[in-house]
């Protein structure tokens with residue numbers, strides 16, 4: 586639900602090179618690296634299908650290397666882990682927010698296409714989503730149902746417009762978030778529902794409401810709607826610039842800069 590840079594696309598070759606140079610037991614890396622050209626082809630297909638990953642089929646290796654691939658992820662060599670950490674934290678998630686909810690700090694990685702079904706993407710950068718443990722637990726190994734993806738892909742899904750809007754009542758200490766009608770695809774609805782995003786955003790925003798009510802009580806000039814809206818516009822522009830239009834704070838201030846307060 587945030588802006589993630591679309592470019593550059595980091596080559597998979599570098600990850601395989603690091604695996605090769607890692608000194609990890611050849612009993613694990615040997616069978617994986619023996620399938621190197623097939624793995625690189627799998628990643629090419631991933632990128633070709635990146636905007637409709639629901640069409641991607643798991644690859645059937647002639648020799649089963651599923652457990653070795655999973656072991657390369659779970660016991661990941663240090664050099665490869667450093668590369669993933671660097672790309673994820675310095676390039677793809679500079680704001681250090683979970684890429685599924687954009688509330689908490691990421692403290693885990695989710696396999697967008699589950700490792701149990703697609704072990705060929707076990708340590709592929711773009712199949713790994715830095716996320717918070719709450720989102721990781723809620724998503725689990727789920728990703729598709731009836732041909733429809735259940736979660737937004739933060740790297741590759743594009744949106745024509747913002748996804749959320751909100752209603753804010755300072756009088757009732759109440760914030761309500763909604764998915765906008767034009768953004769409500771099956772995948773967006775499922776993502777929002779399964780991760781419980783609306784109620785999580787509402788909990789987060791309750792502290793913004795409390796802060797504003799306090800500000801209004803100590804600074805009478807803010808009660809003037811024109812002054813208030815102008816302050817909300819500043820907050821909105823700042824939040825939009827840093828976090829984008831789908832961040833819960835941006836959506837919150839957008840309502841107040843337009844509608845004013847109801848105290």
Ligand SMILES: [Zn+2]
Pocket residue numbers: 683684685686687688689716717718719720721
């Ligand atoms: Zn999260």
